[in-house]
Amino acid sequence: MGDFLVVGAGVAGAAAGYFLSEYGHVTLLEMESAPGYHSTGRSAALFSEYYGNPTVRALTAASRAFLTAPPPGFADGPLLSPRGVLTLCPAGDEDGFAAMLADGLSAPVPVREIDVAGVTRYCPVVRAGRYTRAMVKPGAMDMDVDLLHQGFLRGVRARGGAVVTRARVRGLSRTGGRWRAVTDAGAFAAPVVVNAAGAWADEVAALAGVRPLGLTPLRRTAFMANPPGGADAAGWPMVTDVADTFYVKPESGRLLVSPCDATPVPPCDARPDDLDLALAVERVEEATTLRIRGVRRAWAGLRTTAPDDTPVVGEAPDAPGFVWLAGLGGYGVQTSPAMGRIAAAAATRTPPPADGADPAALSPGRFTAASHITESETFPIRHMATE
Known part of the structure; x- marks a missing residue:
């Protein structure tokens, strides 16, 4: 049991898990034998505030401070270096x-x-x-993607969380206010699930009975x-x-x-x-x-895109406790600190960071006529001090 399940341990899922681990126990469920196999490990490794639409550029700008000066002990070297x-x-x-x-x-x-x-x-x-x-x-910079990714994963583990590999999700259902994920590595349950499954995010949503986004x-x-x-x-x-x-x-x-x-x-x-x-x-x-x-x-x-080429981060309008972190479109590495924080805010129903993109521009509700989360509940989340 735990407080949060994160499906996908690439850089986006790892970042969400890192910031969520300040609030409670996190379990990252990775279907491959090692995190970051499909996209994170095959990135062009460039930080560019010139890249993407205005929402993406705002997310990138909001990530710069973390990437330039990460928390003590996060990485044993610089995450960014000059390139142009x-x-x-x-x-x-x-x-x-x-x-x-x-x-x-x-x-x-x-x-x-x-x-x-x-x-x-x-x-x-x-x-x-x-x-x-x-x-x-x-201002474009090289990124040490592996150093960044491993820093997020190490932070999850240091706060008592778990990274479970070979754990492809085969079933996802919600009863009694908890999501239950049936995976190749066993069953896991938590009040909140974050869908950071990359190219498989719509498939994970379908398992949960959540409306897919039409990701490509x-x-x-x-x-x-x-x-x-x-x-x-x-x-x-x-x-x-x-x-x-x-x-x-x-x-x-x-x-x-x-x-x-x-x-x-x-x-x-x-x-x-x-x-x-x-x-x-x-x-x-x-x-x-x-x-x-x-x-x-x-x-x-x-690189998986949403229909409007803008990432999707936020709680599903048709499923309480189901948080999207998908459609990153090749921007996932350079925006991971900002998107991880926004996903954590959505998962805990706390105010989003003030320095990032407008959460409404990222919300999965933008693809539906109206948001209709009707269940009013609070998640049993305990706050843990940041290390």
Whole structure:
């Protein structure tokens, strides 16, 4: 027994569990053999306050303080480190570039347009003369995703919580004011369940008799390649274009490359598609002087979006004690501190943090004609001191 069940122990579920563990006992239920297998472990690992719609950018900004200065003992190294992004404008994409530039000027560290003739000063392999405009996003940062994820999980355990792996939920029902989850690792019960199941979140909702949201899992492909012979790419920015057709980013002494694909797929253990890999090579070689002679390691991950491409965080209007934390759309890692706090507030029915996005913009009730939680009850939650 416990106070909270969290379905999914990726970075979003782990963050929710971390902040919920201040209030009571948390059990994280992870269907794989290790947390973070599908999305968290396959992230591009970039913190960018220029990325996403206004709600997403507000969540990202609200997460910066935690990521810059996490609580004592949370991590044994920095979670963020300098990187920057160089965004290029191919001919014909000038309107999109202008809109991105205008949005980026309001970021905490504003974007800066640069002379397109000087792009090689920022990254020496960009193909000169191919682009009509260029900008830099100096506030974008590399993230140590594993350090962040493990910090959340360690915090849950330190406060007496449990992380249960190989615990795929097979049944979820509510009786007597408690949710009961039947899993491959046994049965667990609590007054509140947080649905942080990623691509499987609608399936978990259906098990509980909760209206699904219409989430769409999207496959994103990436691979590692070697930098040019003898080149030290560590100081290069991430390079992309305004149409989001590719990116190339220094990573662990190599280059992380993606065609920025977003192919709808059913929830699955995503695998890279050969055509997407070929497209990534073609696009990077058109944009730069790089010649990619071999793919060192390729993978694909899932980024699951809500119909309006805005995360869903809040209590289900048709199920008391069922809290959504889903549809993170590739923003989950960089917004995890803010979304974890908002999910914890929804789960405890306490005021949400004042520095994040408007909870109404995140509420699952926005997809229904009217919210209709009619059961008025308080959850038996005890408050624990923050460690």
